[in-house]
Amino acid sequence: MTPPATSTRTLSTADERRESILEAAQGIFAVRGLHGTPTMEIAKAAGISQAYLFRLFPTKAELYIALVRRCNERIQRTFADAAAEARAAGEEIRPAMGAAYVGLLADRTLLLGQLHAFAACDDDAVRAEMQRGFARLVELVERESGATAEEVRTFFAHGMLLNVLAAMRAEDSDAHWAQVLLNGC
Amino acid sequence: MTPPATSTRTLSTADERRESILEAAQGIFAVRGLHGTPTMEIAKAAGISQAYLFRLFPTKAELYIALVRRCNERIQRTFADAAAEARAAGEEIRPAMGAAYVGLLADRTLLLGQLHAFAACDDDAVRAEMQRGFARLVELVERESGATAEEVRTFFAHGMLLNVLAAMRAEDSDAHWAQVLLNGC
DNA sequence: CATGCGAGTGAGTGACCGATCACACCCCCG
């Protein structure tokens, strides 16, 4: 069933392929979004044929949703880990979650991917996945940080601002507006 | 040149058509975005043939950019008017801009359209237009309201949060996360 | 070695979409 770890396989298992496809797809979808990126580009980036991509993900939409779920789970896990570590070390939770947040910002494709996921929310399945992700994340932040509703709201608001600033490439601009809005990151 | 106002014209001028196309396009593009919406749908919504749409806007991208510019100008004008009115009435500027802001929120297509415009920022021309719009808006808010950089940042951050909440249809949800994030609108 | 199964692909197919073009129609002006 499971090949030994020392195996010199040239072929991958389907699960390994799915994972590497999702990894490649994240970088591609993050630039042009669900409707803007052809499946051929993703297949190329993943190093497989387009035909095989469609065997592993029966539909472009299903691939996209799997990617959205993966990103949401990654964000969720990052925050949960940070909170758990702080709690175990007897440190304050709130700054730890802030730090985890800043760490996430380093990944530009995550921010852009999230923005495109919001834009793709016209699709029912995408919207359901995003709502589910937000629900879990808000719950986690509230429970772990003990912040008030207004604090939580401002926390997420600044996150969304960073999404759009990433899309506009504010970091590459030294214009006044970019300085003002990016200040504090 | 200009037809008399009492004319019983059945044909429109090109400028009138362009305007009604942009009006129709806003509602359509706001749902599925630049890459997700076919030009045929816009032509249908505007009540003209697709061929004529392409005569009035030589390219789908140019139509989209004209729309983005129109939206930006509308936002800009709304804020400027609110500030001017408050100033003339001797009232405080900052609450007036907040009120103008809330008024803008009533138009869901404006929020969704802006979100899709951010997502379309991979296109150089779209990004340039959005940067220009943001630059002018930040400048206006700063100058008129006299807010600090941090206040301006938080102001825009909450605006961007409302964009994504509109995309996720948080207003139609009575879930906890929606209550928390929408509270105060 | 034989055989069976999962990994992987080249070559399509039908549908759709952006863009074009030849042409019809309306309206104003001399």
Add this chain to the structure above:
DNA sequence: CGGGGGTGTGATCGGTCACTCACTCGCATG
């Protein structure tokens, strides 16, 4: 009334895209 310029359309084209199918190959097992 005739003609010219602006409004508007039907038909279509070239290209692209999501998705399919028939097929090959690699590898573990007996």
